[in-house]
Amino acid sequence: MRASAVAAESVLEFFPALRDLGLVRHAFIGRIPGIDVALDRSAALARLDTAHHDLRNDLDLGGSRFATAEQVHGREIAVLDEPLCAGCCVAGADGLVTNQTGISLGTYVADCCAVFLVDPVRRCIGLVHSGKKGTELAIVVRAIETLRERFGSAPGDLVVQLGPCIRPPHYEVDFAADIIRQARAAGVRQVYDSGRCTACDLQRYYSYRAEKARTGRMLALLALRPFD
Template sequence: MQWEFFPALSFPTLKHGLSLRYPRDPDHPQTEEPLLRNSLGGIGLDASIPIARAGQPHGEAVAVLKDKRELYFPQADGLLTALPRVLLAIRIADCAALYLFDPRNSAIGLIHSGKKGTQLKIATKAVLEMNKNFESNPSDLIVQISPCIRFPHYEVDFVSDIIDQLKSCGVEKIFDSGKCTACQLERYFSYRAEKGNTGRMWAVLGLFPQ
């Protein structure tokens, strides 16, 4: 897999990326996590790094990773941590990935927010949980919004709702990629445009102090 990176997250202590579209054989689909691990060299990481995952049931639950021995949260759509050298990972194919970084307190979050999660205000909950668990001041947070499906390919402009939620919480540094997954099928997977017969992009984020 190849990776896309975001200038707003270009910090020496961060590793991040969004995987791009890769060739798929629908008759012989590859197992996704081994494919992710085998591609981590593209973001400067070893394949043996611990990877934390969320079950992503399109809800509002945000889990806090406190121990590297517990890396899977089946009911969560968001992951937060201040632990170094562990990679947060979620999958998207039209929904938005929200990358959160608190450079003052060295804490991060990775949130899956599509139509349902946005309606449930998962972005708001993530900011509140960052404050509760890591004393993150919303004005210090840097939030990057990944490529996702957008109008007119989707009837709901959930990105504008995400931005409104973040601003209402006091987040000031919001960076939207502005890219539509359904508009660039040569680069991204799109569940809506491909009628469900598609793959997933990986959004990943980790703290790696120098």
């Protein structure tokens, strides 16, 4: 299915806190209508690949190198500070940070939280996959530390945005609230939460738990805009 055949308002979400910076391109791609994804993860992603590719093009990210993490529910953050091959997937990582234009960061989720991090002062970004385990391991704090260590980011300059994820009462742990507490404890003042629950709206989102593991994945995207 061509992305242009899908009503954008039913598929794409944008977050004002990131949009208003004028520094990044971003999106959260939800459920794609008309594609059967009652499959395991790899098969579902294969069926979604064309639609996701078309939407990246529609978002003006088609010319960027697309990078993802393997997403092993750990706390490793990969630093992308040089040109990449196309379709790069970083083994063993659950988060990516970069200060390079021309790289589009991607994270697949279906109940876990995609966490966007942007430093408008140092012009660097991060995108993290944080579910129950990743939150217990404080992966977002690790991403904040990595941005500071590699690019000189001050936590107080960061803008952190949480995407849709599963929440109580559909899940026993409110890891979104834990992520917010961790980010604020690390010194981030600007923390924003979409407040949306993936298991509450299966017309709009995929939910690993609600759909008993056989479902698709949403795709979070984040890229630095080119210098003017």
